Amino acid sequence: MGTTPPVAINSGDTAWVLVSSALVLLMTAPGLALFYGGMVRRKNILSVLMQCFMCLAIVSVLWVVYGYSIAFGKGSGITEPYIGGLQWFMLKGVDAFSPNTDYAATIPHQAYMIFQMMFAVITPALVIGSFAERVKFSAWVWFTVLWLTFVYCPVAHMVWASDGLAGHQWGALDFAGGTVVHMNAGIAGLATALFLGKRVGTDKQGMHNVPYVMIGASLLWFGWFGFNAGSAVAANGLATSAFVVTNTATAAAAISWAVCEWIFTGKPTMVGAASGAVAGLVAITPASGFVNVGGSLWIGFLVSVICYGMVAFVKPKLGYDDTLDAFGVHFCGGLWGALATGLFAVKAINSNGSGVFDGNPGQFMIQVKACALTAVFSFVVTWIICFAIDKTIGMRAAAEDEVIGLDLSQHHERAYTILD
Amino acid sequence: MKLVIAIIQPYKLEDVKQELYAANVNLITVSEVLGHGRQVGVDEFYRGVKETGNLLRKVQVEIAVNEDFVEPTIKAIIKGARTGKIGDGKIFVLDLPRCIRIRTGEEGSKAIG
Numbered sequence: 001m002g003t004t005p006p007v008a009i010n011s012g013d014t015a016w017v018l019v020s021s022a023l024v025l026l027m028t029a030p031g032l033a034l035f036y037g038g039m040v041r042r043k044n045i046l047s048v049l050m051q052c053f054m055c056l057a058i059v060s061v062l063w064v065v066y067g068y069s070i071a072f073g074k075g076s077g078i079t080e081p082y083i084g085g086l087q088w089f090m091l092k093g094v095d096a097f098s099p100n101t102d103y104a105a106t107i108p109h110q111a112y113m114i115f116q117m118m119f120a121v122i123t124p125a126l127v128i129g130s131f132a133e134r135v136k137f138s139a140w141v142w143f144t145v146l147w148l149t150f151v152y153c154p155v156a157h158m159v160w161a162s163d164g165l166a167g168h169q170w171g172a173l174d175f176a177g178g179t180v181v182h183m184n185a186g187i188a189g190l191a192t193a194l195f196l197g198k199r200v201g202t203d204k205q206g207m208h209n210v211p212y213v214m215i216g217a218s219l220l221w222f223g224w225f226g227f228n229a230g231s232a233v234a235a236n237g238l239a240t241s242a243f244v245v246t247n248t249a250t251a252a253a254a255i256s257w258a259v260c261e262w263i264f265t266g267k268p269t270m271v272g273a274a275s276g277a278v279a280g281l282v283a284i285t286p287a288s289g290f291v292n293v294g295g296s297l298w299i300g301f302l303v304s305v306i307c308y309g310m311v312a313f314v315k316p317k318l319g320y321d322d323t324l325d326a327f328g329v330h331f332c333g334g335l336w337g338a339l340a341t342g343l344f345a346v347k348a349i350n351s352n353g354s355g356v357f358d359g360n361p362g363q364f365m366i367q368v369k370a371c372a373l374t375a376v377f378s379f380v381v382t383w384i385i386c387f388a389i390d391k392t393i394g395m396r397a398a399a400e401d402e403v404i405g406l407d408l409s410q411h412h413e414r415a416y417t418i419l420d
Numbered sequence: 421m422k423l424v425i426a427i428i429q430p431y432k433l434e435d436v437k438q439e440l441y442a443a444n445v446n447l448i449t450v451s452e453v454l455g456h457g458r459q460v461g462v463d464e465f466y467r468g469v470k471e472t473g474n475l476l477r478k479v480q481v482e483i484a485v486n487e488d489f490v491e492p493t494i495k496a497i498i499k500g501a502r503t504g505k506i507g508d509g510k511i512f513v514l515d516l517p518r519c520i521r522i523r524t525g526e527e528g529s530k531a532i533g
Contacts, residue, residue, distance in 0.1 A: 043477070200431070202431065202434075400507075408462045408474075409462070412462075418452065419454060
């Protein structure tokens, strides 16, 4: 622990990564919390806000204790490509004054750690969208602890760690977390929705506050600049390019979702435009450090068509109760984004990746492999976690608690009153 | 003429509406109300302080009907709202002396339908 920082640390890069970490925190609370909270019935809004907020608190603690170590630390033996070791337990050796050159050579190692923490925070929070309105709070706490440990950390290791399976060995491209964060959360969401079954009394979204949905989506859009442009882990041209394509794809996706609604239901809606923007953000995430503006427009315009189709046509047909469409938007959008990265990546933006249209047809199959690995691993382990919790303390709220609402039954609190 | 007032669980409103439509009763007024019967509400805590006996959200349905429709309306509401648990609600049937349609000035059973 020196008091004078080594020369290798760049103050501009460090400032940008620290600000980006704060921006990504804003995505979870209040961004995602309000986006989801506005979409549930009003008897359940506090349960959603509480889960998002406590997710931030719980994961923050787990991450410094062992999460960062098993996700990003070097593994050993045959499990090396799948999970890291405990050498960075309690951040031992994760220095605030010198960099880790495997991940980011110009910022302190702890800056990289806290940036990654915010990704670990938002991923289990995204899953909430699939099981909202019907899970016991105690079961949710256990779910989050186990899911972070046995799903998020291994997937992050496989895709992002310097000795991981999909990223390091196969060469899969995932700039800011299309597979690790969005596909992972989305497919886990589907597993929980299938495991729990439908909610009592409705299988529709009980949208109680559309303005919250708009505020939440806008905060997500704002915070996502930290998510994507911050993933350059430097204040440079790549960060700028990621910033620009993120905004472009998001705008394109908001437009195309609204157009889909205009065509199929006659009127464009606020919730539709907000969902489109989020789908666009999801899709551009893995591609943001590899594609140019042309690629980002394709990714944005097409993601809403795919996700709208999933949410409006496929979900009602199949009949699973994915409360707030975490699967429909995050898995499907993330999958499209991850595959599109294999199509639209260009060497001119990032020398680490080029896709099919840049003369590298092999990249597409690597992307498919990484997506399949994430989807299968996450689905299976999530199902096992649900099963274990259900057999011990029970996963689902009692039917009458669900009818009264989770705010009152789980937290003894309500968000709104009719009488003072 | 009778006025049928039913207090039901909010999440049963959709089922009750469907049953009423099936019984050919198409005119209803719905409002949100607070209250409790034998459920006696649910405790809430505000910053650690317990407040008991809070009022629960319910939905009140009001339907004005001619005599022939009284029994079908009651049956439809019960069919839609009944779960067999405490909190399913109540139905009150009141005499309705007059009914006037504002647009035409018609009175009585004509005005109801």
